[in-house]
Amino acid sequence: MKPEITFEEFSKIDIRIGTITQVKDFPNARKPSYQLTIDFGGLDIKKSSAQITHLYSKEALLNKQILAVVNFSKKQIANFFSECLVLGIENSQKKIVLLQASKSNLKNGQPVN
Template identity: 65%
Template sequence: MNETITFEEFAKVDLRVGTIIEVNDFPEARNPAYQLTIDFGPLGIKKSSAQITTLYKKQELLNRQVVAIVNFPKKQIAKFMSECLVLGAVQGKDVMLLNPEKKVVNGSLVS
């Protein structure tokens, strides 16, 4: 377990639900990854690099809702600018995406 944080520190993390609207291969990534384009409704469209190729095919990711942190600074990964961090449960090299149990409005706050 990491160090304990306060609720105020946690409250700074902006967790939102978005829908994946585009998935592309990312051959320039150091580890196998996809480039995701995600619709966060009123927050707009954001891009993310995700190392989720071991459990997910591109076709099954389209129109899937995911949970992401949307207020991290942008991060350059090869020639790609990642604008959010998609969340998943990690087991070894496998990452299982976190998502709402039922469809919700894009941009919905996760608390």
């Protein structure tokens, strides 16, 4: 388990729902990855790199609603700037499974409460 944090510290994390609108291969990444373009509604469009190529095809990701932390500072990965952190969990085969809402067609940009 990671160190305990306060509610105030947790409240700084901004997790939102967004829809993947574009998926590109990312050949310059060290580990197999995609470059994702995600629509967060009123928060605008953000880009992210995600190591999810083992379980998801580009076609399966397109128009999928996912959860992401949207208030991280930009992180450079090779020649790409990731602007948010797509959330996932490692399965028993050490592959990332995306976290997503159990209902579809939620409003992009809605925060997790």
